[in-house]
Amino acid sequence: MNKLLLAVTTATVMIASPVFAGDAEAGKAKSAMCAACHGAAGISAIPMYPNLAGQKEAYLAKQLKDFKSGTRNDPTMKGMVMALSETDIADLAAYYANLK
Numbered sequence: 001m002n003k004l005l006l007a008v009t010t011a012t013v014m015i016a017s018p019v020f021a022g023d024a025e026a027g028k029a030k031s032a033m034c035a036a037c038h039g040a041a042g043i044s045a046i047p048m049y050p051n052l053a054g055q056k057e058a059y060l061a062k063q064l065k066d067f068k069s070g071t072r073n074d075p076t077m078k079g080m081v082m083a084l085s086e087t088d089i090a091d092l093a094a095y096y097a098n099l100k
């Protein structure tokens, strides 16, 4: 009985604390303006706009930081990321990485 309780508690804790650094739920709330180009579920309907769903979290975060710093140069995305904080970037990366 105690073992079962421990297993249930452990499972709950694991669900409640995502493995990723960013907060996917918070990222979802922040993704509204991204959806216009990258699709509501991170799958773009427009050939020139990349899918983000299921992409690696660390990769997504790096691209967003690179757009912001200008290391990766895209005028469209630069305009998108300028207002994002480090936390926003982590949350958005977690959100899109967790989509299928």
Ligand code: HEC
Pocket (backbone or CB within 6 Å): 031, 033, 034, 035, 036, 037, 038, 048, 049, 050, 051, 052, 060, 063, 064, 073, 074, 076, 077, 080, 081, 092
């Ligand atoms: C106006 C359309 C538009 C909007 C809105 C937009 N993006 Fe993008 N995004 C693009 C385009 C175009 C590219 C491809 C840029 C390139 O060719 O380098 C891109 C690329 C990216 C990439 C790199 C993908 C890869 O595979 O390398 C990420 C990550 C990304 N966008 C995230 C976001 C996030 C997060 C938001 C919301 C804050 C957002 N985008 C809003 C058009 C948009």
